Amino acid sequence: xxxxxxxxxxxxxxxxxxxxxxxxxxxxxxxxxxxxxxxxxxxxxxxxxxxxxxxxxxxxxxxxxxxxxxxxxxxxxxxxxxxxxxxxxxxxxxxxxxxxxxxxxxxxxxxxxxxxxxxxxxxxxxxxxxxxxxxxxxxxxxxxxxxxxxxxxxxxxxxxxxxxxxxxxxxxxxxxxxxxxxxxxxxxxxxxxxxxxxxxxxxxxxxxxxxxxxxxxxxxxxxxxxxxxxxxxxxxxxxxxxxxxxxxxxxxxxxxxxxxxxxxxxxxxxxxxxxxxxxxxxxxxxxxxxxxxxxxxxxxxxxx
Amino acid sequence: xxxxxxxxxxxxxxxxxxxxxxxxxxxxxxxxxxxxxxxxxxxxxxxxxxxxxxxxxxxxxxxxxxxxxxxxxxxxxxxxxxxxxxxxxxxxxxxxxxxxxxxxxxxxxxxxxxxxxxxxxxxxxxxxxxxxxxxxxxxxxxxxxxxxxxxxxxxxxxxxxxxxxxxxxxxxxxxxxxxxxxxxxxxxxxxxxxxxxxxxxxxxxxxxxxxxxxxxxxxxxxxxxxxxxxxxxxxxxxxxxxxxxxxxxxxxxxxxxxxxx
Numbered sequence: 001x002x003x004x005x006x007x008x009x010x011x012x013x014x015x016x017x018x019x020x021x022x023x024x025x026x027x028x029x030x031x032x033x034x035x036x037x038x039x040x041x042x043x044x045x046x047x048x049x050x051x052x053x054x055x056x057x058x059x060x061x062x063x064x065x066x067x068x069x070x071x072x073x074x075x076x077x078x079x080x081x082x083x084x085x086x087x088x089x090x091x092x093x094x095x096x097x098x099x100x101x102x103x104x105x106x107x108x109x110x111x112x113x114x115x116x117x118x119x120x121x122x123x124x125x126x127x128x129x130x131x132x133x134x135x136x137x138x139x140x141x142x143x144x145x146x147x148x149x150x151x152x153x154x155x156x157x158x159x160x161x162x163x164x165x166x167x168x169x170x171x172x173x174x175x176x177x178x179x180x181x182x183x184x185x186x187x188x189x190x191x192x193x194x195x196x197x198x199x200x201x202x203x204x205x206x207x208x209x210x211x212x213x214x215x216x217x218x219x220x221x222x223x224x225x226x227x228x229x230x231x232x233x234x235x236x237x238x239x240x241x242x243x244x245x246x247x248x249x250x251x252x253x254x255x256x257x258x259x260x261x262x263x264x265x266x267x268x269x270x271x272x273x274x275x276x277x278x279x280x281x282x283x284x285x286x287x288x289x290x291x292x293x294x295x296x297x298x299x300x301x302x303x304x
Numbered sequence: 305x306x307x308x309x310x311x312x313x314x315x316x317x318x319x320x321x322x323x324x325x326x327x328x329x330x331x332x333x334x335x336x337x338x339x340x341x342x343x344x345x346x347x348x349x350x351x352x353x354x355x356x357x358x359x360x361x362x363x364x365x366x367x368x369x370x371x372x373x374x375x376x377x378x379x380x381x382x383x384x385x386x387x388x389x390x391x392x393x394x395x396x397x398x399x400x401x402x403x404x405x406x407x408x409x410x411x412x413x414x415x416x417x418x419x420x421x422x423x424x425x426x427x428x429x430x431x432x433x434x435x436x437x438x439x440x441x442x443x444x445x446x447x448x449x450x451x452x453x454x455x456x457x458x459x460x461x462x463x464x465x466x467x468x469x470x471x472x473x474x475x476x477x478x479x480x481x482x483x484x485x486x487x488x489x490x491x492x493x494x495x496x497x498x499x500x501x502x503x504x505x506x507x508x509x510x511x512x513x514x515x516x517x518x519x520x521x522x523x524x525x526x527x528x529x530x531x532x533x534x535x536x537x538x539x540x541x542x543x544x545x546x547x548x549x550x551x552x553x554x555x556x557x558x559x560x561x562x563x564x565x
Binding site: 018020040041045046048050051053054055056057058059061062063064081082085086089090091 | 399405412430451454457
């Protein structure tokens, strides 16, 4: 999504002269176009995430529109207190963009992964997290983020929408596919691992598939409610830890709406074997790869 | 200087009275930077200038000085520490208190916030000066030095920082906990123009320090004010416990008698 992001943000920054792009010394072979397009409004503030966030908060009080960019864990966890206090408690319009959500940085290791980012940030006052589904979703998701005049986080990942699919207009909850047997609800590109299973499993199944792209999402959409009432079976897929993730948030909405169903969650399980590999390797260990998702669906539908 | 000395006497009396009424601590911290606050608000601050109190635990001194300077009615001070107040132990994050741009209280945020305000002028074309008061404890925080590097790099000469250098912090003397010396050289090494006010609780010393700043320098400014924690109340002076303790009835009367001379 990084290429899509840099192209879209270049356009937004050209049109919006208040936008100040603050990077924590990252952007090589990715953000040069933004730097060249907006000149002094592109600020490499050095490897200083805490300072970047607080400065951005202050700049927002002056009517500027600061965007803080780095690798996701660096721009979320190091300055978490600055985000909580200076940005969120003051309700300021600061945009935080983290590249490599989930296990996106793969073999770079745990220091570069962000599998708890949504839990941390979505618990902060006024914060909205935007999680695009795929590369093709980035521009619309960015527009949605800029429409919200408040603290925002944008989780960049990587994933290509199958050519046969049409992407609905960006909303916090979108129905991507129709089915009858179960309801699959996913957050971010990892959901594509389920979408690609369609017609490729050794057992028949059809699923309603929903993408959640905003956390916390404010309510259950009617479409999602109807689907779960119809199938009574939910499978949650997210490249994020269980605690504080989309699945827990969805479960609380279901309880509040008196909707009962079977509920299975696939999520990032961390680093239980202490070993490292590609994003696919970590997805596989967490049961988020297509093969294990297929096995899980089979178990839900057929009990084996 | 007579007028400003009278302002100080009034503020001191109000601060001690409000601390007593609230049975609250952080008295020593407020008294340490009171002179810097009064000097900033009554001798330096121009229309549109901004101020950030990084050592948010000295909030009461700032509240009293803000009220004295007309930022909000003095009657508002009577809500200090009360349920439902804007005037809590640390400045509010709501943006609702005139004169308080940012709520603070966790150390190490103030200089970054002030740096962001100063830096914003490069884009907005506004011309204000940003003032900031740091504590010794603030200078233990890595984020303070991140901000210092940035301010120096970008030659933010519209940023004026004061260090309330009383040599005492939360649980010990600075020299025993994290020795900040040679502090002048440190700030100079971070590309600040640095002046030391040897008597940071004396308006003439503060004034002299400000006057000796080079107006033509393109560097951010740092006034290192050698202050005394608890300044003005002899039994509190240089005593770490007055970071925390409230006053007994007797101690309050002693303090009031002392400041009334």
